[in-house]
Each structure stands twice: as C-alpha cells, then as structure tokens.
Amino acid sequence: MKMKSAAFPYLVWMAVFIIVPTMLVVIFAFTGRDGSFTLRNLESVGQYSNVFLRSIWLGAVATAVCLAAGYPLAYFIAQAGGRRRNVLIMLVMLPMWMNFLLRTYAWMTLLEDSGLINRALTFLGLPTLHMINTQGAVVLGMVYNYIPYMILPLYSVLTKIDKSVVEAAQDLGADSRKVFLRITLPMSMPGIISGVTMVFVPAVSTFIISRMLGGGSNLLIGDLIDMQFLGSAYNPNLGSAISLVLMILILICMGIMNQFDKNGATEGGIMV
Amino acid sequence: MHLENEPIISLRNISVSFDGETVLKNFNLDLKNGEFVTLLGPSGCGKTTTLRIIGGFVKPDTGDVFFNGRKINSLPPYRREVNTIFQKYALFPHLNVYDNVAFGMRVHGKSEKQIRAKVGEMLNMVNLNGFEHRNVNLLSGGQQQRVAIARALANEPKVLLLDEPLGALDLKLRKDMQAELKKIQKQTGITFLFVTHDQEEALSMSDEVVVMDKGAIQQIGTPLDIYNEPKNAFVADFIGESNILDGVMREDYLVEFSGRPFRCVDKGFRPDEPVDVVIRPEDIDIVSPDGEHLTGTVQTVNFKGVFYEIIADVQGFKWMIQTTDCRQPGAEIGLSIRPDEIHIMHKSEYSGMFGDYTTFSDEMDEDIRTQPESEEEG
Numbered sequence: 001m002k003m004k005s006a007a008f009p010y011l012v013w014m015a016v017f018i019i020v021p022t023m024l025v026v027i028f029a030f031t032g033r034d035g036s037f038t039l040r041n042l043e044s045v046g047q048y049s050n051v052f053l054r055s056i057w058l059g060a061v062a063t064a065v066c067l068a069a070g071y072p073l074a075y076f077i078a079q080a081g082g083r084r085r086n087v088l089i090m091l092v093m094l095p096m097w098m099n100f101l102l103r104t105y106a107w108m109t110l111l112e113d114s115g116l117i118n119r120a121l122t123f124l125g126l127p128t129l130h131m132i133n134t135q136g137a138v139v140l141g142m143v144y145n146y147i148p149y150m151i152l153p154l155y156s157v158l159t160k161i162d163k164s165v166v167e168a169a170q171d172l173g174a175d176s177r178k179v180f181l182r183i184t185l186p187m188s189m190p191g192i193i194s195g196v197t198m199v200f201v202p203a204v205s206t207f208i209i210s211r212m213l214g215g216g217s218n219l220l221i222g223d224l225i226d227m228q229f230l231g232s233a234y235n236p237n238l239g240s241a242i243s244l245v246l247m248i249l250i251l252i253c254m255g256i257m258n259q260f261d262k263n264g265a266t267e268g269g270i271m272v
Numbered sequence: 273m274h275l276e277n278e279p280i281i282s283l284r285n286i287s288v289s290f291d292g293e294t295v296l297k298n299f300n301l302d303l304k305n306g307e308f309v310t311l312l313g314p315s316g317c318g319k320t321t322t323l324r325i326i327g328g329f330v331k332p333d334t335g336d337v338f339f340n341g342r343k344i345n346s347l348p349p350y351r352r353e354v355n356t357i358f359q360k361y362a363l364f365p366h367l368n369v370y371d372n373v374a375f376g377m378r379v380h381g382k383s384e385k386q387i388r389a390k391v392g393e394m395l396n397m398v399n400l401n402g403f404e405h406r407n408v409n410l411l412s413g414g415q416q417q418r419v420a421i422a423r424a425l426a427n428e429p430k431v432l433l434l435d436e437p438l439g440a441l442d443l444k445l446r447k448d449m450q451a452e453l454k455k456i457q458k459q460t461g462i463t464f465l466f467v468t469h470d471q472e473e474a475l476s477m478s479d480e481v482v483v484m485d486k487g488a489i490q491q492i493g494t495p496l497d498i499y500n501e502p503k504n505a506f507v508a509d510f511i512g513e514s515n516i517l518d519g520v521m522r523e524d525y526l527v528e529f530s531g532r533p534f535r536c537v538d539k540g541f542r543p544d545e546p547v548d549v550v551i552r553p554e555d556i557d558i559v560s561p562d563g564e565h566l567t568g569t570v571q572t573v574n575f576k577g578v579f580y581e582i583i584a585d586v587q588g589f590k591w592m593i594q595t596t597d598c599r600q601p602g603a604e605i606g607l608s609i610r611p612d613e614i615h616i617m618h619k620s621e622y623s624g625m626f627g628d629y630t631t632f633s634d635e636m637d638e639d640i641r642t643q644p645e646s647e648e649e650g
Contacts, residue, residue, distance in 0.1 A: 164362035167329055170349040171356045172376035172427055182379070186366045 025247075028240035041241035048224060048242065055221040056249070058135060059204035062142035066150040066199045067192065069143070074154035074191075075184075092151050095144075104141055104212050111137055111213065133215030141209035142199075149198035157191030158184070193257055201250055221246050278341060280305040280463055281326060281354075281431060286335035288321055288487075295321045296487045299335070303431065303465060304480075308457050310466045312474040313484035314510070319467045320359075322484075323433045326465065327356045340430075350379075355429035357437045361420040363408045369395070369419055370404040376427035394422035397456065414445045421456065431463045438473065450477055471511050475499065483507050504617055508550045509626035515556075515591045516627020519549040519616070527616055530566055530587055534609065538616040548617040550627070553581070553594040555613035558605050565606035570599045583629050590629040 032038040077088045095103060110116050111131040118128040131137055161184060169183045207222030214220070221242060228239025279302035286299040296318045303309055311319035324330040325337060328349035337344050344352060355376070364372050373391045382390075395401055398418035403411075408419060417437060424432055434453070438446045454477050457464045468474055474481050475495040483490045483498060483506075491503040502508035505516050519529035524539035529549045541547060561567040568586035575581075582593040584605060591607070599605055 162360075162362065164358050164360060165364060167327075167349070168356070168358055168362040168423075169364070169375070169379075170329075171327060171354075172379060172423070173350045174375075174379045175348075175350050178379050182375070183364065187364075189366075 025240045025243050028237050029244045030241075031237060033237065041237045042245070044238060045241050045245050048221075051219055051221055051224055052245070052249070054135075054218070055204050056253075058138055058142065058210075058218075058220065059200050062139045062146065062203045063150075063196055063200040065139065065143045066147045067196060070147055070150035070195065071154055071188075071192075074151045074158055077151075077155055078158035089152075089155065092148050092155075096148055100145065101208065103145065104209055107137070107141055107144065108132065108212055111140075132213065133217065135214065135218055137213040138210050138218055138220075141213045142203045142206065145209065146199040146203055149202075150195040153194040153198065154188060154191040157188045161187050189260065193260065196257060197254060200253065204250065205246060278305075279303055279338075280340060281465075282336075282338040282341075283322070283325065284336045284338065286322075286325060286332045286337070288318075288325070288330060288332050294487055296325075296332070299488065301482065301489070301492075303463055305430075305463055306461050307479045308454065308464045308466065308477060309480045309482060310468060310474040310478040311482050311484055312468055312471060312510075313490075314469055317484040318487040319469075319484050320435055323356070323435050323465065323467050326352075326354060326431070327433055328352050353429055354431040354433055355424040355427050356433040356435065357420050357424050359435045359437070359439060361416045361437075363416055363419055363423070365409050367408070368404070369400065369406045369408055369411075372408055372419055373422045373426050375423060380427075390426055391422075394426045397425070397459075398422045398452075413441055414449065417441065417449060421453070425456070425460065425462070429462060431465060432457075434464060434466045436467055436469070438468070438470075446473070453477065475511070483510060485510075501615065502550060502617065504620035505548050505550075505622040505624075505626045506620070508548075508615075508617065509622075513553045513592055513594070514627050515551045515553065515589075515629070517549045517551070517589065518624070519547050521545045521547050521616060525611075527614065530589065532566060534614055535611040536614040536616060537612050538614075541616065541618075546619055548619060548623050548627075550615040550617060551591075551609055551613060553592040554579070555609065556591070556593045556595070557608040558582075558593065558595050558597050558599060559608045561604045561606040565608050567604060567606050570601050570603045570605060573599065573601060592629045 029041055030037055030039070032040065073092075077085055077092070080088060108115070112118070113128065113130060113132065115132070117131070121128050165187075166179055166183060169179045174182060204220075205222045205225075207220060207226045210218055210220040210223055225239050225242050225246075227233045228235045228242065281301075281303040283299055283301045286296050287294070288296045299318070299322065301322070311322055313319050321330055325332055328344075328347060331345070339347075339353070364375065367375065370391055373394055374387045377387045377390060391404070395403060398421050400415065400418050400422065403415070403419075408416060411419065420437070437453075438449050441449060450473060453464070453466075466474075466477065478495055480492065481495055481498050482492050485506050491498050491507045493501070498507060499511055502511060502514070508514040508516055517529045519527050521527050521538075521541035521544065522533065523543060524541075525536055527534050527536045527538070527547065527549060559565055566586055568584040568591065570582055570584050571590070572583045573580055576594070579594045579596055580598050582595060582599060584591045584593055584607070586607065593607070
C-alpha cells in the first residue's frame with residue numbers, strides 16, 4: 001500500500017505526459033481533417049516505405065557501429081583501476097555536456113566540402129573528399145551523438161561481473177577467448193540490449209542529424225514527421241499515423257532484441 | 273608415471289608480497305597424492321595466497337611450483353590439472369545447474385553424450401538429482417556449494433583446491449558438508465587442499481594439517497600431532513585451548529614452573545633451558561588443596577554442557593580448567609597434572625603472547641573465531 005501512494009505522483013505524470021499524448025496520436029492517426037474516422041492516413045504511410053527502410057537501415061548501421069566500437073571501450077574501462085576508470089567514464093560523458101545542436105553543427109563545419117578536413121587535405125596536397133550530405137555523414141553523426149548511451153550500460157554490466165566467476169571459468173579450462181565467449185559476452189547481454197535500445201530508438205527517429213549532415217536527399221522518418229507538424233506539408237493526422245507505425249516497428253524490433261536475452265535477466269542493464 | 277611417494281605438488285622457496293607487504297616468505301610445501309591436507313591459520317596468514325599460487329592466479333615473486341615434478345610457474349590457470357572451489361562458489365549465474373557442471377567438459381571439447389553421463393554421475397554424488405534445469409541463483413547456499421563441488425570434480429582434477437568453502441554455511445550444514453567432503457575425497461582419491469581458519473574443521477577432516485601464521489608454516493603434522501605436540505605457543509593457542517606457562521627445563525624429564533618441579537615425559541633440552549610449558553585445560557584434575565599440588569582460587573565458572581570451564585588464579589597466572597567437577601567461585605582448589613599431560617616447547621617469537629586467560633571472555637573468543645576471512649590479496 002505504501003508503495004502505491006508513493007508512486008501516485010509518477011502515475012499522474014505518466015498519465016498526463018505519456019498516456020494521454022499517446023492516445024492523442026492514436027486518435028489523430030485514425031481521423032481525417034474533419035475529425036471523422038478514416039484509414040486513409042495509415043494507407044498513405046505506405047508511400048513513405050523507402051524513408052522507413054532508410055531510417056531503420058541507417059539506425060541499425062549506427063547501432064552496430066556503436067556496439068562494435070563501444071564494447072571494447074566499455075570493457076577496457078571496466079578493467080581499469082578505480083581512479084583511472086572514473087576519469088575515462090567522465091571523458092565518455094564529456095561531449096554530452098555540450099548542446100546537441102552545437103555538436104552537430106561542429107561536424108558540419110568539419111565535413112563540408114570547404115570544411116576543416118578538406119582544407120587540411122588540400123593543404124597537404126591531397127584530393128578533397130565529399131562527405132557532407134551523404135549517408136555516411138548521417139551515420140557518423142548518429143554514432144558520435146549516441147555512443148555514450150551504448151558505453152554506459154555496457155560499462156555498468158561489465159563492472160558487475162564478479163572477478164571470481166571469470167577465474168572459475170579459467171580454472172575449469174577456458175582460455176581468454178572462451179572466457180569471453182562463454183562468460184563475459186553472455187553475462188553482458190542485458191547491457192548490450194539496453195545499449196542497443198538506447199541507441200537504436202533515438203537514431204531511427206532523429207531528424208536534426210539527418211537534416212544537418214544528410215542534406216535533402218537523406219530524409220529520415222523524423223524529418224517526415226517534423227514536416228507534417230511544423231513544416232510546409234502541414235498534416236498532423238498523417239504525422240500521427242507515421243509516428244504510430246514507427247512506434248509499432250520499434251516495439252517489434254525491441255521484441256526481437258529481447259529474445260536474445262534468454263533468461264529475461266535485465267539485472268545491471270538500464271531498461272528503457 | 274607418477275610415483276606413489278613423490279609429491280604431486282611442491283612449492284619451493286616461494287615468496288610473495290603485495291604492495292610491499294610480505295604475504296609468504298620462503299615457503300615450502302609438499303602435497304602427497306591422495307591426501308586431505310588443510311592449510312589452517314588466521315586471516316592474512318597467506319593460506320589463500322598459497323592456494324591461488326597453485327591455481328595459477330598469483331605469480332610468486334620468487335620460488336618454483338612443481339606439479340608431478342614438472343615446473344609449472346608460468347602455466348596459465350586453464351592449463352593446470354587442478355580445480356578450485358571458490359570461497360563464494362563463483363557459479364555462472366547465466367547457466368543452469370546442468371550447464372554449470374558441464375562447463376569444464378564443454379571447454380575441453382567432450383561430446384554431449386559423455387557430458388550427460390558425467391553430469392548425471394556428479395549430481396548423483398552431491399545429491400542433486402533432478403536439479404539439472406534449476407536456476408543456480410535460486411538455490412540455497414548448501415545447494416550452490418554442491419553445484420560448485422560437482423562442477424570442479426566433473427573435470428577430474430588431480431588436485432582439488434578448496435578456499436574456505438564452508439565459511440558461508442550455518443553450523444549444522446557445515447558439519448554435514450564436512451562429512452560429505454571427506455567422503456567424496458575418500459571415494460575419488462583426489463588430493464584435497466583445504467583452506468580454513470576453523471581449527472575444529474581442520475582437525476576433524478584432515479590427514480595432515482599445515483598451521484600457518486604471518487606467511488610461514490608453524491607446524492605440519494597429523495591432527496593428533498599438532499594437538500598433542502604443538503611446536504610453539506602460536507600453534508598451542510590456535511589449536512584448542514591451552515595454558516602456556518614460562519618454565520625451566522632442569523634436566524631430562526624434570527621441568528619447573530609456577531615455582532614447583534614437575535615430572536614430565538620430554539627430554540633433549542639444554543640443562544636449565546627456559547621453555548614454554550603447555551597444559552590443556554581438560555588435562556587438569558581438581559583435587560583438594562594440600563601441600564602436594566599447585567593451589568589456586570576459582571575466579572569464574574561457566575557451564576558448557578559436558579563440562580564446566582573454570583578460570584583459576586594460581587600465583588597471579590590465570591589457568592583455564594575444563595572439568596566435570598563443579599566448584600564455586602572463591603573456592604581454594606588443588607591442580608593435579610600427570611607427567612604425560614605436560615608438553616614442553618622451545619621458546620619462540622610467540623612466547624609470552626598466548627596462554628594466560630587473564631583477559632579471557634567467552635564473547636571475545638567467539639568473535640575472533642567467527643570473523644569472516646577477509647580478502648588476503650588486496
């Protein structure tokens with residue numbers, strides 16, 4: 001009973017800011033401009049399937065890169081001693097202290113055709129590269145912005161793995177490769193799942209990164225939704241329908257992800 | 273081939289220090305094949321470190337480790353034919369009971385058919401039939417302990433290292449597991465090296481006890497030897513209760529302490545050599561205070577079930593006496609000690625540190641004995 005009364009403010013918060021807006025999205029998605037029930041919005045989402053595919057593809061690539069780069073780093077930090085470990089974790093979080101928009105602008109000035117990187121290449125007598133307004137630039141932006149969200153949950157589960165469990169595996173005959181594959185990796189699964197969730201979800205639905213680094217040709221779902229509410233193509237009903245489909249797609253992806261965590265163990269990981 | 277009388281494991285001149293603090297100094301130990309050997313000592317005496325050196329988790333600063341006569345100093349843990357039962361079991365939390373026990377065989381590439389047979393055999397041995405698919409995190413301490421034993425023995429090690437494996441269990445369960453471990457050791461014939469700070473556990477389980485303190489061996493012997501013939505005041509005090517008095521060896525078979533000459537059964541000391549005299553509390557008979565015996569005054573009496581524990585003041589020295597005769601505090605008593613119940617030891621660095629019950633209290637004793645072993649390797 002005590003728990004319930006303590007949870008009351010949060011229930012109100014959730015009702016007002018999560019449940020009601022979600023319900024509104026659902027209602028908008030199924031109604032026309034005049035407020036009558038219709039399936040037309042959902043039907044017309046189909047014409048943007050290429051945008052959906054691109055968003056999921058780029059989000060998946062960015063997530064994979066974050067995992068591939070973040071895991072070794074998280075492992076390394078988890079192995080480090082007390083003081084050094086704290087400094088390293090602070091360095092991982094350092095970019096997050098700066099405004100998201102500013103960070104992405106900084107990448108623009110770096111990647112532009114006449115940006116810092118190309119000017120440096122010219123100075124060295126090397127041919128310039130076209131980097132801005134490419135899918136690669138979008139993925140780079142995603143990885144740069146979201147990798148801390150991969151590293152932190154991984155770091156958190158890796159530090160919680162009892163050293164004696166690793167020693168027990170060595171004692172029973174496992175070399176370092178087998179210890180990693182049979183002990184460390186499966187035991188860090190909850191961290192991998194939270195990390196993937198925390199990177200994939202914002203990466204799929206981002207719109208600032210794709211607009212600033214991807215140019216007009218690399219439109220993502222986030223841009224599409226943005227346009228329906230604030231942009232030229234003002235149509236909140238279609239925007240809600242796209243949001244709803246995106247939400248369902250992400251839920252399906254997460255459902256599949258969670259299948260990898262056999263025991264359903266989420267200890268140590270940060271669940272979203 | 274391994275010879276019966278060759279040691280299976282030898283430690284030679286091992287020294288280890290962590291952060292400048294010496295943990296083991298010039299340590300030598302031989303383990304004979306098929307024996308149950310116990311390393312016994314207080315926290316920080318280096319016993320766990322000794323175990324970790326054999327397991328391959330600690331590299332000694334100097335000295336050599338031999339396995340069946342072969343030097344294995346630089347052999348990594350996963351290539352050593354020894355297995356360890358860790359203090360807190362260290363079961364794999366993401367695997368069920370079956371997969372925990374099967375782990376060692378899987379990494380060694382055994383067939384699933386072989387593994388199934390062996391896991392069944394091991395679980396049968398530790399009385400965990402039908403637990404194959406249980407989640408190890410939901411087992412009781414005793415059951416986790418059994419899984420750890422099955423997991424280690426499934427690898428058929430030549431030597432099993434046990435690092436205070438019973439420390440986390442309650443008294444009743446600990447007694448049961450002691451008997452069970454002893455039985456398993458007899459059954460399998462595997463050499464057991466057992467680490468504990470519990471002297472009773474060491475005495476009741478071992479073929480041989482190695483008493484350690486401050487990174488050095490104080491005495492090696494059978495449980496009976498170390499109880500009856502302690503080498504110095506540390507061993508006498510650590511193993512059971514002891515009254516340890518300053519004495520002088522007048523000649524062979526004649527010792528003087530508490531201002532009186534006593535007949536004893538020890539010899540081979542220098543004439544008039546200062547010695548430590550050990551008298552176990554249960555070896556003292558209470559008689560009427562006549563001129564022939566030591567006399568003292570009863571100070572406290574504690575009922576212990578089978579016997580009374582009496583602290584008596586004899587010329588300022590506080591003796592502990594365990595007897596079935598009850599005496600009231602303040603009573604004058606005589607202390608009768610038979611010659612074969614007097615044990616004489618050479619003086620050592622521990623002389624004068626133990627054996628007087630002036631500051632004795634039951635509670636304090638209990639505290640010291642039940643203190644959990646702290647991590648020795650910082």
